[in-house]
Amino acid sequence: MQRSVAKFGISSKRGRTRTSNDPYLPEGGHKEPAICKSCHALYQQKRWLLDPHTVEAMQNRPDVQWVTCPACQKIAEHYPEGILTLSGDYLWNHEQEIRNILDNEAERVLAKNPTARIMQMTAEDQSLVIETTEQKLAEHLGRVLNRAHRGELQVDWSGSPRICRVNWERWQ
Ligand SMILES: [Zn+2]
Incomplete structure (x- = not known):
């Protein structure tokens, strides 16, 4: 890398x-x-x-x-600046709905800002990990998801190297 x-x-x-x-x-x-x-x-x-x-x-x-x-x-180059990690049983029970929310929102953002994109969405270790090209997009997607499906949202801008890490979880 x-x-x-x-x-x-x-x-x-x-x-x-x-x-x-x-x-x-x-x-x-x-x-x-x-x-x-x-x-x-x-x-x-x-x-x-x-x-x-x-x-x-x-x-x-x-x-x-x-x-x-x-x-x-x-x-x-696979250089994500935002990483949104989703976890919890609720996620897997509403997976398609949640993926749709993220896809639709990403599409809406893309129309205004073509350099803010989802890089990849992968399921790993019971989590769904969404990597984005821009930090703010990870935060934005986390907030949009949390408005629609109240869970626990954490946004961490403190990491170095500077990547915005966003965690969302909901168990039931
Ligand atoms: Zn391009």
């Missing part, structure tokens, strides 16, 4: 207080316009957005920079 992220210069940035929001975005951002060659998100006015029509109209322009957006880089 450490070795594979090193080429993006992340290992040194993770422990540091960040001045920019994302270690996967070059200092000062990309030149514009830029399009992610993997997910076709568009980078304009210093932010990423989904705009398929504009991307289609732009893609043959010689001044377009073809880059890999922070979310696609983190997914490729």
Whole structure:
């Protein structure tokens, strides 16, 4: 892990207080316009957005920079910044419903912020673990789930390296 992220210069940035929001975005951002060659998100006015029509109209322009957006880089390198862990018997009795809540909410967030994504959702050791590309998404999903299915929610931003760890559990 450490070795594979090193080429993006992340290992040194993770422990540091960040001045920019994302270690996967070059200092000062990309030149514009830029399009992610993997997910076709568009980078304009210093932010990423989904705009398929504009991307289609732009893609043959010689001044377009073809880059890999922070979310696609983190997914490729398996570098989650948020980890939401769900556990308890209640979870497994309502698994499909809970997965739907998370999927729907993630889709809603993605429409506004294409670099906030669920990286993977895996069942391990009686828990369901959801890894996200951005810290805030893990917290947000935990809160949305907890509003719909009251359980115990813990949000921990104190970890170093800086990952937002969110735990939710409900037993009955
Ligand atoms: Zn991308």
